[in-house]
Amino acid sequence: MRTAARHLAAGLFVLTSAWAGPGLAVEPDEVLDDPALEERARALSAHLRCLVCQNQSIDDSNADLAKDLRVLVRERLVAGDTDEEVIDFVVARYGEFVLLRPRFSLRNAALWATPVVLLAVGGIFLLVSGRARRAGPPPLNAEEQERLNEILREPGDTT
Numbered sequence: 001m002r003t004a005a006r007h008l009a010a011g012l013f014v015l016t017s018a019w020a021g022p023g024l025a026v027e028p029d030e031v032l033d034d035p036a037l038e039e040r041a042r043a044l045s046a047h048l049r050c051l052v053c054q055n056q057s058i059d060d061s062n063a064d065l066a067k068d069l070r071v072l073v074r075e076r077l078v079a080g081d082t083d084e085e086v087i088d089f090v091v092a093r094y095g096e097f098v099l100l101r102p103r104f105s106l107r108n109a110a111l112w113a114t115p116v117v118l119l120a121v122g123g124i125f126l127l128v129s130g131r132a133r134r135a136g137p138p139p140l141n142a143e144e145q146e147r148l149n150e151i152l153r154e155p156g157d158t159t
Contacts, residue, residue: 025059025060026042026059027067030067030070037074037077037078041070041077042059043083044073044086045057045058045059045069045070046100047099047100047101048073048087048098048099049097049099050063050065050069051065051097051098052064052066057100058070069090069094072090073086096108
């Protein structure tokens, strides 16, 4: 009976550890006293990229720079900035790359449009090359036909 209880306890520990994993990056000294501001900070942090890890949000990262960014976001919120002002401040300081989902703008429109353009060019190329193959070669003129007949005549054939 004790063994079953130990296995159950171990299983529950592993299960709860898996759920708590990403939230462990935010340290207790970073958490704001105001629950509404903390919720806003968490929402903003979830959309900002860790510049060290590059594929994690700053909320999920344990890197020192991610901690600095989390603290910066919280400082801006406490100072009274709106969510958009906080994001604009961080983007102005670290560049558009800090956003996990970059904004659509004229500056990055080429980046967003490149896959569509490449697919369209490839489709047009396949369409044009397929038509050219189906059309076949142009017919021979009289001079070319006569030359071909000469080449195809067997030796000794005088027709």
